[in-house]
Amino acid sequence: MTHLTMDQLLELDEPGLEPGTAQARAHLTACAACRAEYERLRQRQARLRALPTLRPARDRWPVVAQRLAVERRRRLVQRAAVAISAIAALLLLAVSLRPAAPARDVEGFAAEAQIADLMERSRALEAAIGAAQPDQRVVDGRTIGVATDLEARIADLDRMLEVQELDAPPGRGDMQRIQLWRERVGLLNALVDVHVTNARNVGL
């Protein structure tokens, strides 16, 4: 009498019927040795499921959290760069479409010049942050927290600036835009401090 192979015993518990399974079931009913083998297999599988849950020896969350923070920072910087490009394009468009007649008064031109200056300072500060290569360095959790907070606030300002550029009629809202750009420059200054200080410490 040929006993059931391990493949055939395992097949008995698989969903669906395959050729040979009915025959194997009939054999199992008639053969005490195969029934015992089948029972041992099922017990072994039950013991496998009952093995204790293994737990990690150390907490890996800080490492995951740090990688997530770096990823988030990279995305924010990318988004800010896109927003600045969009704002610059809109400004150019607004300037090119402006009537040749003296529609804007002296205050208007002064405000525009001030905004252009603040935008230039923003770009310079962002270049300084890029040169510090914050993504390439290991930083402590507190630094990440401060940098992430600053970047989130900058992203908020970018959204507000975008709304201002799109919604405010020409010549209106200049003071508010100047204020937003000033805040942006201030926050970027703080972010440069965080990254440059950290870079120096790493250098030491």
Place this chain on the structure above:
Amino acid sequence: MESYPLANAESVVARARSGDPAAFEALYRAFESPVYNLARRICRTTEDAEDVLQETFFEVCRSIGQFRAEGSLWGWIRTITASKALMRLRRNKYRDADELPDEVPSAKREDTALRMDLEAALERLGETSRAVVWLHDVEGYTHDEIAGMMGRTASFSKSQLARAHVRLRGWLGEESAS
């Protein structure tokens, strides 16, 4: 199939989708053990399992927006874990040829002092066989699902499982006397 309930799961997932770091940590704390356990059962070393744990949660936090609420959260995380662990096996190029020779005496020469316990026997299986045993017998994946994750056929998965059980049976001294 084991499940790992997370209190306020819907709320935690919603907050994680909006990028809330506290929600990410809540997910980690809830599923850290089952993820590590699955990774450790498949990978050869604790270091590899810890790397898989880390990579899994990085992926979970990045891709939480892709999780469909009608599915099982643990089922989704488990599939990511299994894929990462199997990827790690492929990367490390472990081969079943590394397996130790089958030198444990059979039940016919039974010596209880030489019998292995199930943990040791499982650890002794080759990488692929152990992964198939765990994914099929413990996690409840079908041969088709395992084949999909491993990039092999269902027949391959079935033969690995049968081969592994023959070995386990011998190492555990469970062979029939007939």
